[in-house]
Amino acid sequence: MKQAGIVIEMENGRVKETSLGMITLAGRTADSLTAMVMSGITDDIADHLSEYGVHTIVDLSLPDAPEIRRNPAVQATAVVHAARELELDRILGLSSPEGKDLLPRVAALLDAPLIMDCVDADLKTGTATTSQYSGKMMAKIQLTGKILMFGIRPNAVLPESKPVPAKTVAMTMDAVVPENISLQSWDEADTEGRQSLVEADIIIAGGRGLKNKKNFSLIFDCAEKLNAAPAASRVAVDEGWVPYAFQVGQTGEKVSPQVYIACGISGSIQHFAGMKTAKMIIAVNKDENTAMMANCDYQVQGDLFDILTEIMRQL
Amino acid sequence: MQIYVCVKHVPDSAANIHMIDDRNIDDSVPFLMNPYDEHAVTEAAAMKKQIPDSEIIAVCLGKKDAESTLRSALAMGADRGVLVETDDMCDSMTTARVLHAAIIRDGGADIILTGKESIDSEGMQTQFRIGALFDFPVVTNAASLEITKEKARVSCELAGGRTRTYELTLPCVIGAGRGLNTPIYPTFPDVVKSRKKPIETVARSQLDVSDAPGSAKIVSMAPLVQKRNPQKITGTPAEQAAEIIRILRQEAKVLS
Numbered sequence: 001m002k003q004a005g006i007v008i009e010m011e012n013g014r015v016k017e018t019s020l021g022m023i024t025l026a027g028r029t030a031d032s033l034t035a036m037v038m039s040g041i042t043d044d045i046a047d048h049l050s051e052y053g054v055h056t057i058v059d060l061s062l063p064d065a066p067e068i069r070r071n072p073a074v075q076a077t078a079v080v081h082a083a084r085e086l087e088l089d090r091i092l093g094l095s096s097p098e099g100k101d102l103l104p105r106v107a108a109l110l111d112a113p114l115i116m117d118c119v120d121a122d123l124k125t126g127t128a129t130t131s132q133y134s135g136k137m138m139a140k141i142q143l144t145g146k147i148l149m150f151g152i153r154p155n156a157v158l159p160e161s162k163p164v165p166a167k168t169v170a171m172t173m174d175a176v177v178p179e180n181i182s183l184q185s186w187d188e189a190d191t192e193g194r195q196s197l198v199e200a201d202i203i204i205a206g207g208r209g210l211k212n213k214k215n216f217s218l219i220f221d222c223a224e225k226l227n228a229a230p231a232a233s234r235v236a237v238d239e240g241w242v243p244y245a246f247q248v249g250q251t252g253e254k255v256s257p258q259v260y261i262a263c264g265i266s267g268s269i270q271h272f273a274g275m276k277t278a279k280m281i282i283a284v285n286k287d288e289n290t291a292m293m294a295n296c297d298y299q300v301q302g303d304l305f306d307i308l309t310e311i312m313r314q315l
Numbered sequence: 316m317q318i319y320v321c322v323k324h325v326p327d328s329a330a331n332i333h334m335i336d337d338r339n340i341d342d343s344v345p346f347l348m349n350p351y352d353e354h355a356v357t358e359a360a361a362m363k364k365q366i367p368d369s370e371i372i373a374v375c376l377g378k379k380d381a382e383s384t385l386r387s388a389l390a391m392g393a394d395r396g397v398l399v400e401t402d403d404m405c406d407s408m409t410t411a412r413v414l415h416a417a418i419i420r421d422g423g424a425d426i427i428l429t430g431k432e433s434i435d436s437e438g439m440q441t442q443f444r445i446g447a448l449f450d451f452p453v454v455t456n457a458a459s460l461e462i463t464k465e466k467a468r469v470s471c472e473l474a475g476g477r478t479r480t481y482e483l484t485l486p487c488v489i490g491a492g493r494g495l496n497t498p499i500y501p502t503f504p505d506v507v508k509s510r511k512k513p514i515e516t517v518a519r520s521q522l523d524v525s526d527a528p529g530s531a532k533i534v535s536m537a538p539l540v541q542k543r544n545p546q547k548i549t550g551t552p553a554e555q556a557a558e559i560i561r562i563l564r565q566e567a568k569v570l571s
Contacts, residue, residue: 070479073452097473101455104440108447113408113529116439132536133332133340134434139536145529151439180484181452184468187477201569226563226570244494245472250328250434251350251493259567261559270328276541280567282559283545298562299545300555310556 003086004030004123005058007079007093007102008037008049015045018094018199020052020159022152026092027053027162029123036082038062038075041168050166052159057168058082063175071183072098076105077176083110083147085171090123095151096198103151113143116151117254119277123150134250135273153277154199155256197246200229203257203278205248206241207233207271209264209285209304213241219263222308225315231255233265249274263304267292284308316369316425318359319418321445322352322388324381325435337535348384351430353391353498354491358460359428360392360499365462370394372421376413378402382514389509390501396514397421399522407436408527411444416522424449424486426467431456431490446488454481455490 004026009016026033034056035049041059049057060078062069069075079102083091093103095117107114115121119138120129126148132139143149197203204226206219216236223230232242234249248255250270260278265271267283267290275281276295283296284304293299300307326332330344348356356373363369373388373396375381385396399417418424427449432439439455446453458478459470467483472494483489501509548558563570 097477100439101471101473101479104443104455105453107440108411108443108453111408111444111447111528113406113531114438114440115531117437127534130437131539132436132533133326134328134437136332136539137334137340137536138539139533142532142534143529144532148529178452180487181454182482184480184482186479187473202563202567245477247493258569259563269331276539280562281543282562293545295541295543296545297543298548298559300548300559302552302555306552307555307559310552311559314553314556314560 001030001089001124003032003034003088004090004092005034005036005083005086005088006054007091007099008035009094009096009098010037010039015048016199017159018096018154021155021157022092022094023049023052023054024160024162025121025152025157026123029121030090032056034058034086034088036060036079038069038078046166046168051161051163053162053164054166055164057166058086058171059168061171061173067183068175068177070186071181072101072105073178073181074175075102076109078173079106080109081173082171089147091147091149092121092152095153097196099151103149107149110147112147112149113145114149114151115141115143117153118150119153119156119256121150121152131254134270135254135276136269153254153256155201155258197229197231197248197253198255201258202226202228202261203231203248203255203259204228204261204263205231205233205265206236206263207265208235210236210241215305216241218305218308222312225312228261233271262292262296263308265292266290267295316362316366317422318362318369318371319424319427320352320355320359320371320373320388320393321414321427321429321441322356322373322375322384323349323430323433324375324377324384325349325433328434332538334536334538337537338533346380346384348387349430349433351432351434351491351493354493354495355428355430356388356391356393357496357499358491361496362426362462363392372397374414374417375399376401376405376410376519385514386509387501389512389514390506391499393512395512398514398516399519400516401519406531407438407441407444408529408531411441411448412524412527413519413522414441415445415448416524417517420522426486427451427488429488429490431492442488442490449486449488451486451488452483453488453490454483456492457489458492458494460489460495
C-alpha cells in the first residue's frame, strides 16, 4: 500500500464527526492519509483534519454551480481524477446516504473492488469486515486489485485525536460535467433540522406499541429534546404512521448509534438486523417477554407514553 | 422499449441463516426474489402500460433454482426471462460483467432496472457497474420515475426524507428503492399465465465475459451475535425516565 485517500463529508462547514472516525480507523493500518475535500478548505478545516491524523489535504475544486458540484456523478469524476493524480491505492468514504450514491460510482469508474458498510478495515492486508445477509452475519472479505475501496459505516469507530503536520494541495482539473445525467433539484438539508439516521449518536425508534400515527409524534418530540434521530420499525412504516425513510431494519437503514432506544418494538429478526450493532440498546416496552427486552442493555418495563413524557419533562 | 430488469435470488428475509462451514451458509432455507427487485419489476410493468410496444426481460445470474425468481418476475409482468447459470458465488464486479454481456447478447436495452441493493451480499453497487460498462447514466434508491421523450426524470431518496431529482438521458440504469411503488402481488391467473412464458438458460461460460481486474471474496463469516445482559430499570415512570437520562449522560455520554 502506498497512499490512502479519504473522501471527507462536511456538515455546516465543519468536518463530520463520522468522517473523523473514519480517519481514525484508516490511521490504524495506513501510514499516510490524504483527505479529499469537496467544499473548499478553510484553516479551520485543515487544522481539524491534521488534528485527527491527516497528512495531506486535497481540495477537489469542484465548480461553484450547486447543481454541478452536488451532482454525485461529477463528484465521482473528481475523486477518480484525484485518485489517479495522487496515485491512491486505497480509497475510503462513508457509507452514509451521500456515500452510497458516490462511492459505488467511483468504484465503477475505476473498475475497483468496493465493500460498503464496513465496520472495520485493514488497509495493509486489504480486508474488510462487513455485514452480510442484511445484518444477520458478519463477514471478513478479502479485496484484490490495484485500487481497493472501503465504504465505512458511520460511527463504526469513534474519532481519536492524533495530531500530525498536514500540507494542503490544490488540485486543478476541469470538472467533467456528464451530459447524460443532470441534477435538477435537491434538499439542502433535512428541512426540519433532524439528525441523519445513520449518523446520529442517539436514535429513538417507535414500533407497534405507539398504536397510531398521532401517538408517533411523541417519538419525534422526544427525539428533538434528546437531539436524537427519530426512527421506526417496519410495522410503523407499513401502517403509514411514518415515511419509509425512517425505517430501521433489514429493508431499511442499518445503523450503529451510540444508543438505540427502542420504544414499543418487539424486535423481529429483520429489525435486529438493522440495529444490533448499536453500542447500547435501551428497550422500553409494556411486555417483558419480547426479543428486544431480552437482547438489550437496559430493560425498561412500563408504559412508554408515561416514560417518554417524563423524559421530555425532565430535560 | 426494451426494458431489462436484473433480479437476484436471495434467502427469504425472514429466514434464520446458518453456516455449514466458516464461509458458506446452509442454503436449504427458502429463496425468493430480492425484495428491492420486486419494486424494479413492478415499475417495469407500469412502464409497459404507459409505453405499449415495450418488452420486459428479467435477467438473473444464479444457480438453476434461481429460475423460480425469474418465474416470479414473469408472474409480476415480465414477458420472458434469461437465466445465466453458474454455481459460483459472484462478486459485484463479475456479476455486472455477466449481466452486461447477457443484455448485449439478448439485444440491448433502452432502460435497465435493478433493486438498489441485494439483501444477501448488500453490495449496493452492481447497478453502477452495469452503468459504467454500458456507459449509461445511473441513479439509485429511486422513489419516483417518469419517462418522457428519451429522458427519465427520477427522484431518489437520500435519508430523513430528503430527495434529489435527476434527469437522465435514455438508455439509463435505475436502482429501485422501496419508495418507488407497492410491489405487484400476482393473481392466480397471472401465475398460470407466467408458466407459459419462456425462460432461456445460458451457461455463464457461453457468454463472452472478460476477467475483472479485481475481486472481493468472503474469507470467513459468522452469525452476528451480540450477547447483551439486560439490566432492569424499575420504579415509577418518573424514576425510570430519570435513570434513562442519567445513563445517557453519564454512561453513554451522548447527552449534555
